[in-house]
Amino acid sequence: MLHQMIPALLxxxxxxxxxxxxxxxxxxxxxxxxxxxxxxxxxxxxxxxSINMDPSHAIVLLMGxxxxxxxxxxxxxxxxxxxxxxxxxxxxxxxxxxSRQGKAGYAIGSAxxxxxxxxxxxxxxxxxxxxxxxxxxxxxxxxxxxxxAVMGLSLIAVLSTGSLWKGLISGFLxxxxxxxxxxxxxxxxxxxxxxxxxxxGVKLVPAIIGLFAVSEAVVLFSKKGPIASEAVxxxxxxxxxxxxxxxxxxKTFLRGSFIGTIIGIIPxxxxxxxxxxxxxxxxxxxxxxxxFGKGDIRGVIAPEAANNxxxxxxxxxxxxxxxxxxxxxxxLIGALIxxxxxxxxxxxxxxxxxxxVLIYSxxxxxxxVAILALAAAKHMAKLTFVTGRIIxxxxxxxxxxxxxxxxxxIQDVFVALIFGFLGLAMKRFxxxxxALLIALVLGSxxxxxxWQSLIIDSWTGFFTRPISLALFVATVFLIVVPLLRKNKSxxxxxxxxxx
Amino acid sequence: xxxxxxxxxxxxxxxIAMIVVLVMAFEYNARARLFPLIFSSLIxxxxxxxxxMVNMKNPPxxxxxxxxxxxxxxxxxxxxxxxxxxxxxxxxxxxxxxKASDDELTWGNIFYIFLWLTLFVISIVFIHYLLATLIxxxxxxxxxxxxxxxxxxxxxxxxxxxxxxxxxxxxSAQQ
Numbered sequence: 001m002l003h004q005m006i007p008a009l010l011x012x013x014x015x016x017x018x019x020x021x022x023x024x025x026x027x028x029x030x031x032x033x034x035x036x037x038x039x040x041x042x043x044x045x046x047x048x049x050s051i052n053m054d055p056s057h058a059i060v061l062l063m064g065x066x067x068x069x070x071x072x073x074x075x076x077x078x079x080x081x082x083x084x085x086x087x088x089x090x091x092x093x094x095x096x097x098x099s100r101q102g103k104a105g106y107a108i109g110s111a112x113x114x115x116x117x118x119x120x121x122x123x124x125x126x127x128x129x130x131x132x133x134x135x136x137x138x139x140x141x142x143x144x145x146x147x148x149a150v151m152g153l154s155l156i157a158v159l160s161t162g163s164l165w166k167g168l169i170s171g172f173l174x175x176x177x178x179x180x181x182x183x184x185x186x187x188x189x190x191x192x193x194x195x196x197x198x199x200x201g202v203k204l205v206p207a208i209i210g211l212f213a214v215s216e217a218v219v220l221f222s223k224k225g226p227i228a229s230e231a232v233x234x235x236x237x238x239x240x241x242x243x244x245x246x247x248x249x250x251k252t253f254l255r256g257s258f259i260g261t262i263i264g265i266i267p268x269x270x271x272x273x274x275x276x277x278x279x280x281x282x283x284x285x286x287x288x289x290x291x292f293g294k295g296d297i298r299g300v301i302a303p304e305a306a307n308n309x310x311x312x313x314x315x316x317x318x319x320x321x322x323x324x325x326x327x328x329x330x331x332l333i334g335a336l337i338x339x340x341x342x343x344x345x346x347x348x349x350x351x352x353x354x355x356x357v358l359i360y361s362x363x364x365x366x367x368x369v370a371i372l373a374l375a376a377a378k379h380m381a382k383l384t385f386v387t388g389r390i391i392x393x394x395x396x397x398x399x400x401x402x403x404x405x406x407x408x409x410i411q412d413v414f415v416a417l418i419f420g421f422l423g424l425a426m427k428r429f430x431x432x433x434x435a436l437l438i439a440l441v442l443g444s445x446x447x448x449x450x451w452q453s454l455i456i457d458s459w460t461g462f463f464t465r466p467i468s469l470a471l472f473v474a475t476v477f478l479i480v481v482p483l484l485r486k487n488k489s490x491x492x493x494x495x496x497x498x499x
Numbered sequence: 500x501x502x503x504x505x506x507x508x509x510x511x512x513x514x515i516a517m518i519v520v521l522v523m524a525f526e527y528n529a530r531a532r533l534f535p536l537i538f539s540s541l542i543x544x545x546x547x548x549x550x551x552m553v554n555m556k557n558p559p560x561x562x563x564x565x566x567x568x569x570x571x572x573x574x575x576x577x578x579x580x581x582x583x584x585x586x587x588x589x590x591x592x593x594x595x596x597x598k599a600s601d602d603e604l605t606w607g608n609i610f611y612i613f614l615w616l617t618l619f620v621i622s623i624v625f626i627h628y629l630l631a632t633l634i635x636x637x638x639x640x641x642x643x644x645x646x647x648x649x650x651x652x653x654x655x656x657x658x659x660x661x662x663x664x665x666x667x668x669x670x671s672a673q674q
Contacts, residue, residue, distance in 0.1 A: 030665070165565050169545050172538040173513070176520055179535045188531040191523060218612055221644065222604035389644040394658055396616060396639075397632050404628065405666055413620045421613055429506045447534055 008356035012364055017060045020053075021361060024064025025368035031065070032072020032085055042069065043331040047338065055339040059354060060361045062335055066328060067119060067365030070307045071373055074111040078300070079104060080220075080395055082213040086204055087307040089437065090275040092212055094292065094299030101295050109242025110297050111304045112373045114253060117246055118305030119366035121257035122264065122312025123359050129316065130355070143461050146449035147471035149442045152273055154475050163430060170426065170435035177202050177436075178443020185451040197411040206403040206412040207440060210419025211426075211433045213399035218424055221392025239374060245297050246305065252282055252298045253305050260306030264313020276438055278306030284478055311362060319343050319355055503553070505606060510550045517542045615639055629667070633659040 011017060024046070031042040042065045050058035073088035078095035091111060098107040153171065180191045181201025192198035246253040256278040263274040282302035283292040292299050318329040320343075333343050341351050403416040426433050453461055462468050520539040524532040552558045552565045615635075622631040636655035640646045646654075 163566065165545060165549060169513075169542055169549070172542045172545070175538045176517070176535055176542065179538075183527075183531040186528055186531045188527050190527055190531060190535065191520065214616075218609060219604060221612065222608060389646050390640065390650065390654055393636055393639050393644060394654060396619075397636060397658060397662075400616070400620065401628060401632065401662065401666075404623065410620065410624055413623065417613070417616055417620060420616075421609075424609060425509050428502070429509055443534075451530060 005356060008353050009360055011056055011353075011357055012060060012360040017057055020057050020061040021064040021364050022368055024061040024066075025068040025365045026372065028065035028068025028365065029072040029369050029372055032069040032074075032088075033076050042066070043328065043335060047331070047335050050335065050339075055341060055354065056357050058335070058339050059357050060364075062332065063358055063361035064365040064368070066332065067308075067311060067362045068369035069328075070304075070311070071112060071115045071366070071369045074115065074304055074307075075108065075373060078107045078111060080213075080391060081216040082395055082399060083208060086208050086441075087275055087310075088303075089208055089212065090279040090303035090434075091300055093279065093434070094294070094296050096216075097293065097295035098297070098300070103238055103295070106238030106242040106245075106297070107300050108373070109239035110245040110300050111242075112370045113243040114246045114256070114301045114304035115308040116366045116370040117253065118257045118260060118308035119311060120363055121254075121305070122261045122309035123363045124312075125261045125309075126312040126315055127359060130320070139467055141465070141468075142449045142452040142456065143465050143468040144471060145445060146453050147462065147468045147475070149446040149449060151471055151475040151478065152277060152438060152442045153446065154478050166430055167432040167435045170432045171439040174436040174439025175443045175446070177207075178440050179447070184444055184448035195411075197409065201444070202415060202440065203412060204441065206415040207419045208437065209399045209403045210416040210421075211423035211437060213395060213402075214416055214420025215423030215427060215433075217392050217395035217399065218420070219427075220388040220395065223388035225387060242297070243374070246301055249298050249301055252301050255281060255285070256302035256305030257309040259302075260309030261313040263306070264310030265316045273441055274306040274310040275303035276434075276441070278302040281478070284481060308366060312359070315358065315362075319347060319358070507550060507554070510546050513546050514543050517546075612643070615643060629659055629663055632662060 012021065027046070028042055043062055046062055046065055050061055053061070069085060070087050073083055073085035074091050074095070077083040077088040077091040078099055081092050081096040081099075083089045083092055095107045095111060098104065178201065181199050182189055189199050259278045259281060260274045263277060279292075279299060279302055282298055314329055318333060336343055336347075341347060341354055347355065400413050400416055403412045404410065423433050425431075426436070463472065517539040520535050521543070524535040524539065526532075548562070549565055552562055558566075619631060619635040619639075622635065626634075633655055636658060637651055640651040640655065641648060644651075
């Protein structure tokens with residue numbers, strides 16, 4: 001494979017590949033910005049366009065679009081608290097808060113560079129581990145999936161910034177909502193009220209749109225002033241300063257990228273989980289967790305690095321086993337097959353040059369989208385200076401149509417509306433929407449992996465398998481360390497008071 | 500509506516919904532009902548206890564953890580900022596400011612906005628979604644948002660045009 005590295009790079013940089021890369025990245029950026037539209041939609045759109053293309057050109061176009069999606073989603077997450085994709089949901093917590101403080105440029109600069117370098121990190125790791133990746137994927141069984149989900153759920157306790165009691169109620173509510181639809185193991189339809197639409201359960205995209213975009217747009221609309229609550233000048237500043245933040249907080253960036261890559265490798269987990277795990281991990285690592293959710297730049301760097309690094313990781317099972325890590329990868333497999341390339345062991349042997357083209361295109365796409373986003377950031381940040389009376393209705397329409405056009409199910413829009421109302425009520429009464437979302441994402445995985453684990457093994461399997469045990473220890477660590485830190489700081493506070 | 504009363508109504512609705520889930524769960528087999536059974540029961544118990552604690556004049560001290568900040572949160576970080584205010588105070592102040600701006604939004608207004616949104620969604624079913632978008636934006640921005648006619652028309656047509664280009668031209672969307 002080494003001797004093919006330079007020719008593959010030249011292939012991506014040659015004409016017209018470069019044009020396809022820019023076109024794909026631009027389209028990916030637009031789709032990423034629009035809530036409800038994401039990787040599967042843009043790839044599905046481009047498949048018919050790419051049919052008559054040379055396979056390498058088609059790959060460049062498709063990967064160009066796919067790689068740009070997470071960055072596009074982050075821009076709206078920061079500017080109008082509307083994550084363009086589920087993968088950017090965690091960025092809203094601190095990114096939008098920074099926009100409110102008039103630091104939208106700083107947050108965008110940071111998000112763009114974290115995304116870019118996160119993607120490069122993921123691609124480098126992918127290149128390094130490709131020869132050994134078979135073992136990694138096979139090491140994950142149901143027990144590991146279950147422990148992974150439990151680790152994700154433990155973040156509810158860690159991320160609940162207000163009342164832990166209410167945070168837990170929100171998390172349990174998310175788990176109950178995730179039970180709607182077909183039971184992943186027994187196939188029984190639960191809580192469908194005789195409506196066939198409910199068989200698929202509550203879809204994540206309309207739920208996210210409702211919880212964050214619709215509910216926040218209602219609040220925005222009620223505000224008389226602009227989104228940025230602080231006095232800000234008309235020109236965007238801090239983009240350059242923000243761009244260098246991943247280097248300033250290099251450990252944060254590395255942790256986020258590493259988590260994203262590892263989660264990406266595990267099929268079926270996805271970017272939505274990666275960004276939350278990275279965010280939660282970052283929040284617990286620092287003693288000054290109180291800053292998170294209130295405009296801490298590390299709350300932007302970690303999830304952004306993770307959600308772009310996960311693309312590199314997600315290509316591992318996709319390319320080596322032909323096992324798609326998610327909907328986006330499933331569509332990509334379809335596109336590759338259409339061009340006569342079947343992902344799996346055969347691809348490694350027969351089309352290893354295409355794998356390298358694919359990796360380089362992913363990196364190239366992130367470079368292009370970073371340039372585009374930075375160039376457009378100044379204009380996009382002006383959104384935060386527009387009054388809520390104008391931006392509110394526009395967000396309503398974009399969010400609700402975003403929920404509608406992904407499948408043209410009107411029920412999706414009603415789900416977004418219901419979750420919008422629920423999200424607004426939860427926000428007003430201090431219930432954690434983030435906890436509900438994490439539980440909703442992981443609920444199905446918890447149930448499925450628990451029963452499947454128990455079918456093939458007993459309870460002891462969770463603690464006798466090394467990776468499962470390591471994940472369990474990591475979960476305990478995730479909960480216990482903040483407790484110890486809190487006790488320590490309280491004792492310190494008491495000591496100071498006594499002295 | 501006072502916030503306490505509204506929260507009580509929300510909590511009561513949550514409990515009722517979970518009772519429905521609990522009752523329905525018994526219709527399913529043991530595996531399918533385990534998760535909804537456990538978690539709906541927990542929600543009923545925890546929400547009920549929270550309601551009780553919030554509404555009692557002298558709640559028992561040993562149950563104070565129910566209404567306090569979480570065991571894993573509320574770090575006692577005391578770093579003095581330039582204006583002499585510690586981070587927690589600052590965070591509290593900023594959250595209070597946000598809450599104050601949110602509080603301008605009454606429940607009456609919220610229901611009114613959601614009524615408009617519901618009408619918009621229903622109109623998508625009966626007329627083309629782009630036409631529904633244009634009509635909704637014009638009516639909502641002008642009559643609910645009290646935005647000037649010129650601005651309303653400018654933003655309504657720009658957004659609808661952009662959506663037309665994206666969904667109809669680029670995506671050839673079919674309803």
